[in-house]
Amino acid sequence: MRKSIATFIALSVTICILLSVSFTTDETVNLGKYSTEGLELNYTVSPDENIKDNVLASNDVNKTFSPFLGKSFVGFKEAVGFKESGGDYFTVNTLGYLGKYQFGKGTLRLLGIKNPKKFLKNPELQERAFIANAERNKWVLRRDIKNFVGKRINGVLVTESGILAAAHLAGPGSVKKYLRSYGLDNFEDSYGTNVEYYMKKFSGYDTSSLKPNKKAKAI
Structure with a gap:
């Protein structure tokens, strides 16, 4: 025990001596020659106050x-x-759904898009298609949004964004059935993802900029 204490004391003294030596120098560092005068030091990017939430619907998607x-x-x-495709505009899944938002050919026709190959090569058109489809779904589901937003179904808070996301996954008809059955009719796609999962995952986003539009088109 005494030997351990002596060793500890000796080690402590050695550390103190080393620290003392390291901070003692005959040469004084002259900081006067180091100056930031004339240098551009603003490396932050100021926010563009002109960017709006729906800017990706504009001509510049990049x-x-x-x-x-x-x-x-x-x-x-x-x-x-990101959930649909990992954000990949040019992907086609095993069931033939296209692009970043994984549109089916039937939905594309409803939105005025008749050439799926051109659609797949056009990110700007895909962004417009997402907005048009969401506006169309918002019109179809307008009464359900009014009646169910703020309520809980199977413990999940119903929000407008959750409803619109679920409609993107399963179609507005499946969302109507889910809401009106209070969760008993829970549509599930071929990959096992259901309406309730999207209702929960995409809850609480601001979709107020979307206007209900029965005739919304991407073109």
Whole structure:
């Protein structure tokens, strides 16, 4: 025990001596020659106050956005796109669904798109198709949005964004059945994803910029 204490004391003294030596120098560092005068030190990018939540519906889909999209509409759109395809505009899944948002050919025809091959090569058109489809679904589900938003079904809070995301997955008819059966009729796609999962995953985003439009078209 005494030997251990002596060793500890000796080690402590050695460390103190080394620290003392390291901070003692005959040469004084002259900081006067180091100056930031004249240098451009503003490395931050100021936010573009002209960017709106629906900007991806414009002609330039290659704009750079902040990754901190939160619960904005752009955040909603990008979250759905990532879930559907990992954000890949040019992918086709095993069931033939196309692009970033995995549209079926039938839905594309409803939106005025008759050439799936051109659609797959056109990111701008895919963004317009997502918005048009969401506006169409919002019109179809307008009464259900009014009647069910704010309620809970199977413990899941019903929100407008959750309803629209689920309609993108399963179609507005399946969402109507889910809501009106209070969760008993829970449509599931070929990959095992159901309406309730999308209702929960995409809850609480701001989709107020979408206007209900029965005749919404992407073209």
